[in-house]
Amino acid sequence: MLNQIINSCNLREIYMSGGKYTWSNNQVNPTMEKLDRMLINSKWELEFPLSSVRKIPRYMSDHNPLIFDSEHVTLNKTKQLRFETA
Template sequence: MKSFITCNDLHEVACVGPKYTWCNNKRGADRIMEKLDRCLVNATAFNSSHRLMVRHLTRLASDHYPILLKLLNFIPPNKKVLRFEEVWTSIPASVVVVRKSWNKNTKGDPSQALNLKLKRTLKDLHYWSKAKFKAMNLH
């Protein structure tokens, strides 16, 4: 399953509600609860301008908790595109900016964390560069 998820670039949507989605309907020490049901979306949906959320609903007649995918808060796409500038590699101080940005704690699964770290680092480099060149009266 992990291989299938990776090969198809699928990502799990963050969930709200009970942690587990299945119960064996027993009590006490015999009770088993697991997270079996998940909502996976491809990178296009995951990075869309809609915020995605999965809600684990109340379990009634089944041993599974129903899950509901919600599309929330349309976020207009950011019109400004930040691009990596090769000149940053020639400035030794940029390494400090990258290291500081990269070492910040990041939550989420590994692919989410990587995506967030890359976006944050690019943004930090952009603002660092803007401030540096403005201070040098080059902007």
């Protein structure tokens, strides 16, 4: 059902570097799952085409923190208006 909602909203997941799973039950033989992810729409992707997500090591939690970087690039730079003295 969640995937149907994601599809109906035209969202897609950003590739996550640093590993596949974001949660562990912290046991000797752990159960690991991907519970956390970053979803974007096409407008976001056009505005921030270099967006990325990176999973970093967990210390106190059973979830890995995710670092989002938009790497914002201004695609349409406007020229500054200048006046000359006559």
